[in-house]
Amino acid sequence: MxxxxxxxxxxxxxxxxxxxxxxxxxxxxxxxxVTYWLWDANQLPAxxxxxxxxxxxxxxxxxxITQLGWNDYWTKLTAGFIAGTQPDVFxxxxxxxxxxxDLNVLEPLDDLGIKESDYQPGLAANWIGxxxxxxxxxxxxDTVALFYNEKxxxxxxxxxxxxxxxAWNPKDGGTFEKAIAxxxxxxxxxxxxxxxxxxxxxxxxxxxxxxxxxxxxxxQWSPFTGSAGWSYTDKARWGTKYQxxxxxxxxxxxxxxxxxKKGYLAPFSDYNIxxxxxxxxxxxxxxxxxxDGAWMISSxxxxxxxDIKTAPTPIGPTGKRATMMNxxxxxxxxxxxxxxxxxxxxxxxxxDKCQKVVGAYGIVFPAxxxxxxxxxxxxxxxxxxxxxxxxxxxxxxxxRTFSFPITNYAADMFALMxxxxxxxxxxxxxxxxxxxxxxxxxLILSQ
Numbered sequence: 150m151x152x153x154x155x156x157x158x159x160x161x162x163x164x165x166x167x168x169x170x171x172x173x174x175x176x177x178x179x180x181x182x183v184t185y186w187l188w189d190a191n192q193l194p195a196x197x198x199x200x201x202x203x204x205x206x207x208x209x210x211x212x213x214i215t216q217l218g219w220n221d222y223w224t225k226l227t228a229g230f231i232a233g234t235q236p237d238v239f240x241x242x243x244x245x246x247x248x249x250x251d252l253n254v255l256e257p258l259d260d261l262g263i264k265e266s267d268y269q270p271g272l273a274a275n276w277i278g279x280x281x282x283x284x285x286x287x288x289x290x291d292t293v294a295l296f297y298n299e300k301x302x303x304x305x306x307x308x309x310x311x312x313x314x315x316a317w318n319p320k321d322g323g324t325f326e327k328a329i330a331x332x333x334x335x336x337x338x339x340x341x342x343x344x345x346x347x348x349x350x351x352x353x354x355x356x357x358x359x360x361x362x363x364x365x366x367x368x369q370w371s372p373f374t375g376s377a378g379w380s381y382t383d384k385a386r387w388g389t390k391y392q393x394x395x396x397x398x399x400x401x402x403x404x405x406x407x408x409x410k411k412g413y414l415a416p417f418s419d420y421n422i423x424x425x426x427x428x429x430x431x432x433x434x435x436x437x438x439x440x441d442g443a444w445m446i447s448s449x450x451x452x453x454x455x456d457i458k459t460a461p462t463p464i465g466p467t468g469k470r471a472t473m474m475n476x477x478x479x480x481x482x483x484x485x486x487x488x489x490x491x492x493x494x495x496x497x498x499x500x501d502k503c504q505k506v507v508g509a510y511g512i513v514f515p516a517x518x519x520x521x522x523x524x525x526x527x528x529x530x531x532x533x534x535x536x537x538x539x540x541x542x543x544x545x546x547x548x549r550t551f552s553f554p555i556t557n558y559a560a561d562m563f564a565l566m567x568x569x570x571x572x573x574x575x576x577x578x579x580x581x582x583x584x585x586x587x588x589x590x591x592l593i594l595s596q
Contacts, residue, residue, distance in 0.1 A: 180487055180489075180490065181209055181210060181211060181490075182210075182211050182212075182213055182487065182490070183210060183211070183212050183213070183237050183238060183487055183490040183491050183493075183494045184213050184215065184236040184237045184238070185200075185212055185213065185214050185215070185236060185237065185238045185239070185494065186214075186215045186216075186217065186222065186226065186236045186238070186239040186240065187214065187215075187216055187239070187240040188216065188217055188218065188219050188222040188240060189216070189240075189444075189512075189513075190216055190218075191447065191512050192507070192510075192512055192513060193214065193216045194510065195506060195507040195509075195510040195512060196214060196498075196507070197214060198506050198510075199497070199498065199502075199503040199506050199507065200212035200214060202497075202502060202503065202506065203493075203494060203497045203503070206497070207490075207493055210490050210493065210494075212494060215236065223245070226239060230252075230254050230482070230484075233484060235254075235482045235484055235485075236482065236485075237481065237482060237485040237486065237487050237488075237490065237491040237494075238479055238480070238481055238482070238485070238491050238494055238495055238498075239479070239480060239482065240288065240477055240478075240479060241255075241276075241284075241285050241477065241478050241479065241480040242477060243275055243276075243475060243476065243477075243478075243552060243553045243555060244365070244553050244554075244555075244559045244563075245559070246275075246276065246278075246284065246285060246478075246480075246555070247278075247387075247555060247556055247557050247558075247559055248557065248558070248559055248560060249284075249480070250278040250279070250280075250284050251557055253483065254482060254483050254484070255284040255480050255481070255482065255483055256284075256480070256481040256482060256483045256485060256488060256491075257282040257283060257284060258282075258283045258284060258285070258286055258480075258481065258492075258495065259282055259283050260492070261283070261286060261492065261495065261496050261499070262496075263283060263286055263287070263499065267517060268287045268516045268517055268518075269287075269290050269474075269476070269514075269516055269517075269518065269521065269542055270542070270545075270550075271474065271476070271550070271552065272287040272290055272476040272478075272516050273287050274386070275386065275476060275478075275552055275555060276478050277386075279387050284478075284480055285478025285479065285480050286478055286479050286480075286495045286496070286498060286499035287476060287478055287499060287516035287517075288476070288477040288478050288479050288498065288499070288515070288516055289476065289477050289507070289513045289514055289515050289516055289520075290443075290474060290475065290476040290477075290514050290515075290516055290521075290542075291442045291443035291444050291474070291475050291476075291513065291514065291538070292442070292443055292472040292473070292474050292538045292539075292541050292542065292550065293367065293368055293371070293372060293440055293441065293442050293443075293462060293472045293473055293538075294440070294441070294443075294459045294460065294461055294462060294472070294537035294538050295312070295438055295439070295440055295459065295460045295461070295462065295463075295537070296428075296431065296438060296439050296440075296441050296445075296449050296457050296458075296459055297312060297332075297437060297438035297439075297457065297458055297459070297460060298431060298434075298437050298438070298455055298456075298457060299456040299457065299458045300455070300456065301332060301353065301437040302332065302437065302438075302458075305331050305332050305340070305437075306331075307328055307331065307332070309458060309460070311324075311328070312328065312458075312460040313460045313461060313537075314464075315328055315460070315463040315464070316463055316464040316465070317373065317376075317463045317464070317465060318465070318466050319373075319377070319400045319401050319403070319404040319466070320404075322404065322408070323463070324463075325463040326408065326413070327342065328355070329341070329355035329356050329408065329413045329414070329438070330342040330355060330411070330413050331355070332353070332355035332356075332437040332438060333346075333351060333353065333354055333355035333412060333413045333437075334351070334352050334353040335347040335348070335350050335351050335352060335412075336350045336351070336352045337350075341355060341411070341412060341413050346412070347412075348410075348411060348412025349412070351412050352435075353434065353435060353436065353437055354412075354413065354414060354415040354419075354430070354435065354436045354437070355413045355414070355436070355437055355438060356408065356413060356414045356415065356436060356437075356438055356439065356440075357415050357427035357428075357430040357431055357435075357436030357438065357439035358409075358414060358415040358416070358417065358419055358420045358427060358430070358436075359420065359426060359427040359439070359440070359441070360417070360420045360422065360571075360574075361417065361567070361570035361571040361573070361574045361575070362570055363563055363566050363567045363570060364381075364391075364393075364554065364562050364563055364565075364566030364567070364570075365381070365473070365553050365554065366570075367442065367473050367475070367553070368427065368439075368440045368441050368442055369405070369440065370401060370402060370405045371471075371472075371473050371551075372440060372462035372463070372465075372470075372471050372472055372473075373401045373404075373405055373463075373465065373471075374397075374398055374401045374402075374471075375465070375471030375472065375473070375549055375551055376462065376463070376464065376465020376466070376467055376469055376470055376471035376549065377397050377398075377400075377401050377465050377466050377467065378397065378465075378466070378467045379392065379395055379397045379398045379401070380392065380551065381551075381553075381554035382554050382556060385551075385552070385555075386552075386555045387555060387556060387557075388554065388555075388556050389594065389595070390591050390594070391554070391556075391562065391587055391590050391591055391594070392587070393566070393583045393586060393587040393590070394583060394584045394587040394588070398583075399580040399581065399583060400580075402570075402573065402580050402583075403580045406573055406574045409574065410577075415430060415435070415436055416575075417571065417574045417575035418575065419435075427439035427440070427441055428441060428445055428448055428449060431449070431452070431455075431457070432452045432455070434455075440462070442475075443513070443514060443535070443538040444512075444513060446459075446528065446533060446535060446538070447511070447512060450531070450533055458534075459534065459535075459537040459538070460537055461537045461540060461541070461548075462541075467549070469547060469548060469549045470541065470547060470548045470549070471548065471549040471550070471551065472541050472548065472549075472550055472551075473550070473551055473552065473553065474541065474542065474550035474551065474552065475552065475553055476516060476552075479495045479498045479499065480495075481495055499516070499517075500517075501517050501519045501520065504516060504517045504519065504520030504523075505517075505519055505520050505523045506523075507520060507523075507524075508520040508521065508522070508523030508524035508525075508526075508527060509523050509524075509526075509527050510527060511524060511527030511528045511530070511531055511533075512524075514538070514539070521539070521542075525539060556594060557594065558590075558593050558594055558596075561590070561593045562590050562593075562594075565586050565589055565590055566586065566590070569582065569583060569586040
């Protein structure tokens with residue numbers, strides 16, 4: 150769920166009330182306690198183990214961890230900033246960062262000595278605000294790959310080597326579209342590339358859906374827009390203009406959602422953020438493959454009666470593969486009641502000591518190379534090949550990695566792009582409608 154930024158304009162307006170609000174302490178923070186929030190239940194045991202190590206090294210300091218579901222997490226955090234009940238430290242998302250920094254609710258972390266060279270490329274740099282101060286200590290990272298049902302692929306005559314060497318283009322879809330079409334089967338047993346295929350009565354879609362993708366398309370269209378050479382904004386970080394009006398972007402979107410019109414991509418109506426995401430469609434046997442993030446590795450591995458393999462994202466018109474490389478961070482709240490303890494805890498979280506512990510659980514890829522190595526080893530013990538996720542980081546010659554768009558007014562961008570992309574995907578609206586949406590976003594960004 151980390152991929153979705155669900156803060157709407159109402160959230161942005163609520164956060165604007167933070168400045169000057171009451172700072173009463175109801176978090177339980179004290180000079181002996183550091184409160185820490187995270188949203189991923191799967192990672193809770195790993196960070197509880199880190200807390201034990203930290204407490205042993207810092208007698209008299211206790212870490213109190215609270216885990217909340219994704220939606221509740223951001224709602225409660227927003228309310229906490231307003232009411233003064235925020236934690237000392239929290240897991241931060243790059244799309245929230247710009248808004249939080251602008252509203253002055255984050256504590257600068259310049260004194261922690263965070264070095265970019267100590268982490269996987271780009272992770273540390275993303276958390277520098279427009280004012281030049283650091284507001285996040287690198288925590289972990291993820292990339293996107295193609296998960297596929299091995300038996301369905303074998304039944305279609307597709308080998309692991311073929312699926313690992315797919316290429317695409319926005320004109321005819323290349324070998325990627327051919328593979329997805331061949332993996333698609335209608336209720337009469339006809340494949341998507343066979344005469345008589347009924348696109349209106351599909352039993353198994355070649356590609357599952359993760360929805361319209363909002364303004365980032367992390368597990369939807371971003372591997373394609375990225376490998377076509379497109380970028381979200383005019384600059385890698387703190388861009389001043391979004392580029393959804395680009396001819397390149399719109400041609401890719403037109404082709405990608407066109408897969409649904411052909412019957413190869415599950416329709417928009419099949420997607421539900423609560424109950425029917427791409428992994429659920431694959432688990433139910435209603436889709437043969439899905440683009441998804443590294444945080445979902447264990448989920449796909451756990452499907453009963455199904456052997457799910459992974460392949461790298463397809464090669465695009467630029468000659469490279471592409472994937473978003475997202476990285477979470479730990480941030481300290483400006484109203485923390487125990488900033489000294491919070492700084493010690495965040496420094497520990499960002500160190501090899503903690504990140505190697507987290508990596509050993511085989512749930513995520515920690516931000517430091519040593520932490521990543523521990524995670525790869527842990528996945529290997531579980532019999533899971535994670536090379537489709539790690540190669541993009543190691544092989545910059547053949548892969549392009551990129552971040553979520555890092556700008557101000559991310560909530561406003563989401564509020565405009567979410568319905569715009571759903572209209573294109575679900576209602577057949579022209580991609581040219583994004584010209585107006587892009588103008589609206591850039592008007593807000595220019596304020």
